[in-house]
Amino acid sequence: MKHLTIRITALTAIMVLIGCTSDTDNNIVLSIEHGALTYEVNGNLQTKITSKIPTSKTLTPHFQPSETIEVNGIVIDRFNYQAVQEDSVAGEMSGKQWVIEGGFENEGISILKTVRLRAYDSFPDLISTQVTYVNTSSENLIVDQWSNNAYRVPAQNDAPPFWAFQGSSSSARSDWVKPLEAGYYQKNFMGMNDSDYGGGIPVTSVWRKDINLAVGHLALVPKQVSLPTEVHSNPIEVRVGVQEEFEDHTLFKPKDTIQTLETFVSLSTGDYFANLSKYSKLMQAKGISMVEAEEGAFEPIWCAWGYERDFTLDEVIGTLPKVKELGIKWAVLDDGFQIAEGDWNANPKKFPQGNKEIKGLVDKIHDHGLKAKVWWAPLAADPDSKVLMEHPDSKIRMENGAPQYITWWNSYYLSPTKEATIEHTKETVRLFMEEWGFDGLKMDGQHMNAVAEDYTLEHPEESVEGVPGFFQMIYDQARSIKPNAVVENCPCGTCMSFYNMASMNQAVSSDPLSSWQIRHKGKTYKALVPHTAYYGDHVELSDGADDFATSFGIGAVLGTKFTWPDDNPKASGSYVLTPEKEKVWKKWFDLYNQMMLSKGTYLGGIYDIGYDRPEGHLIQKDGIHYYAFYADTWNGPISLKGLDTDKDYAIRDYFNNATLGEISGKDPVYNGSFNDFLLLEVTPK
Structure with a gap:
């Protein structure tokens, strides 16, 4: 199969206790190579991510507990490997699938863990994960949260150590893209974060100069999960993942099943653009249909x-x-x-x-x-508005019975699925x-962007x-x-x-x-x-x-x-x-x-918006390259990336209508100076 090779080995008689090391920690039971991504699973059902991109450095130096569940206040991160099965995935989303089983037994807790991994043919460098947990014990358990695709990635002496795209929304209206230093934390909850702020893009993409790692979920509707980003020191490393926290202790009865969302890990070079683009194309392949462009x-x-x-x-x-x-x-x-x-x-x-x-x-x-x-x-309606006077039940009511409030207009939220709202x-x-x-x-x-759960509905999450x-x-x-x-x-x-x-x-x-x-x-x-x-x-x-x-x-x-x-x-x-x-x-x-x-x-994969200086952007139109560079002040070399090495080009500052000379695609470096911005038109000769 193109982009994809696998290796499966068997293990026998594995005993694992919470927090203990084992001789199975580095014993690989499954190895998947999908594009530049190598994904390995050991006998504790922990994972290790490796990049085959030649310039990339260490991603996850050790096997890590990437998929965990918290039961009775204990995070279970080691499961005894039992079996693995490989299958083909047919249809428009063709590829390969592996189902791995493992069990946990300790102090009256018995859980069967089943991990489904998928590598889609059309999406190299990306593997999706979905986990099912079954209570195989005879007692009720309490579940607080699950976590998927949780990774710790070490810094590599870059300044800053990392950049990140984080897709959450909050009243801070903070940057979606920002540098990360030690001591940083952001929860990135995809539900309501403030009275009228919530939702977003369920992807976190973190990168160093050499490699970008993205995680997220692939549900076709909004889900109230978090994608926390945290930077630790000694050593400096960034931690990412996808997790669902249950607001109330969730009863996990014998033989009950808890299934996570389908989540993913994806690799690329450069900034977040390539991984975000891949995510969007995958979601569209799964069924989300984007409308056509409109000329006006x-x-x-x-x-x-x-x-x-x-x-x-x-x-x-x-x-x-x-x-x-x-x-x-x-x-x-x-x-x-x-x-x-x-x-x-x-x-x-x-x-x-x-x-x-x-x-x-x-x-x-x-x-x-x-x-x-x-x-x-x-979705906004004032308390004395016509719609609420005629249809008072059209507004959202939260769990405490109060209507959901919109601060800016002193209004209430209308419930998006109710017939009166529609x-x-x-x-x-x-x-x-x-x-x-x-x-x-x-x-x-x-x-x-998002609404709260509407407790006037039979299933509040429908709103x-x-x-x-x-x-x-x-x-x-x-x-x-x-x-x-x-x-x-x-x-x-x-x-x-x-x-x-x-x-x-x-x-x-x-x-x-x-x-x-x-x-x-x-x-x-x-x-x-x-x-x-x-x-x-x-x-x-x-x-x-x-x-x-x-x-x-x-x-x-x-x-x-x-x-x-x-x-x-x-x-x-x-x-x-x-x-x-x-x-x-x-x-x-x-x-x-x-x-x-x-x-x-827009050729978003050409320049790294975090580490490249000056900040660069490139648009191609009618065979011409249009570069935009931004800095408070710049005086020095500017790399004109993306040009053909076998062509020569004429350079023009199109805002000032000034001819700046010629450049060879073999050595596309222009020495220039500017304040605030420089807009270039680079035309093949």
Whole structure:
């Protein structure tokens, strides 16, 4: 079989006690080679991971208890090997499968452990794990947690020792990609972490300069598990894994079975891009279907949020000529038009003539040759909103009976699988797109990423697992009304749920706290949904409130929330489009419309966003390489990776329209200096 060899040996008469060493610790009962990944299992059903990549160093120096269960307060990490069986896996997900059995008996505890390992033909360097535990004792046991793919990886004198991508969400709105030092810990719980923050991408990817190791789970719906990341000292090593903790002691009766999720370990070189891309492709092969790209989603955007909630119709309409003049294609009506979250009709205090005034605004936007998008916070409903007055049972109720609360709007969560929520949502989409005529939806709010368990349901976890289907319903409804509708999902500040990505055709950096966040969020989306438009959000949220270069260089859609004109008393401060700023804005939007790098191919595996300096990104479009480099200040050699060694190239700084000379693909090093950014067009001669 391509990429795959195996070796199986037998063991006899193994006795193992908790915490004791054994002569079976290094006795290998199964060895799998899948691409560059060697996966070994010893007689205690512990594992060792080795990389065959020539430049890689030690990953796991010893066999480790990667799959464990905590019973009666004791972590059981050694099981006596009993048998192994190898089978082929047929169908679209073809490959090989091994089922290994082992047993544990000590002090009245008797458990049978069965480990199923899979190596998929189309996904080398990745092996998945699913474990089943059976209580073979005569007594009830208490189970607190299980853990899969738990590894300790030593540092190799890099500075910093490790970088990591972590896919969890919290109110801290912290970086998804960050350096790790000794003493670091992050739980990475995939359920609710705060009142309205939760969910994410169930993958942790940690790397050194020589190797990247990723772990995660492969369930097709969100699951409330953790992927903790911890860095220890003496020696410095990073610990990762996937674990489920049971909130209440779970009774494990005789002959009962506990089965873990299917989890995985995957290797790559470079930063997290390759492993995250592989994960997404595997999940799609398993059945998650990503929607097609939409042409209009790549067009630049102006949002009325610069005027915030107290905007007036005159302000929005008065800005449209300048929006068109700058070459922007979309105008977005943001928060503040509605009666309440949960009653999305026009607020009569702002619109005395009601809904027809918003319909008139959409007509004005269209008259200017622009497309119109409307802001919306689905799943949010104010306590006195129409939907909750008519359907009070549509909201989520947590285990203590209280409704789940959304802090930003002082609202309650609607339960995504309840019929009243679904019908209310469909009616809202019809209002926006049929009655008012909007061309797209800006779904917004950190609360959209995940929900709590709804204890009014027979199976409370159905609300958690039903969120992706809710957003798919919105996408289908919007596209049934307007076949080219752009559906943006903007979970403010959170690490977006991978499962919700399947029903949007425009991703967004969603309230970034820095240009660094715009860039690494863009790299993340381009790994997971590479064909989908990625919007860098309002440039006013970037460093200096004017860092168009960050979005431009990584192939993101440009956007702004400027206010205009400058004699408007409300159009003051950092958002006003002054004549000086207008020249800069005009240059960037003209350049964007000419080059459309957002439609190019982002080559995320070329540069390591953690260790390479200066920070580099590469887009290929129409046979031309477009490089973007970022640093506060740089003066020295810059490696132009990814060029053909048998070609010569001309180099141009396309932002400043300056010819910089030529370079050979055999020695692609350019000596240059810049502050903040350098954007290069490298064309074969």
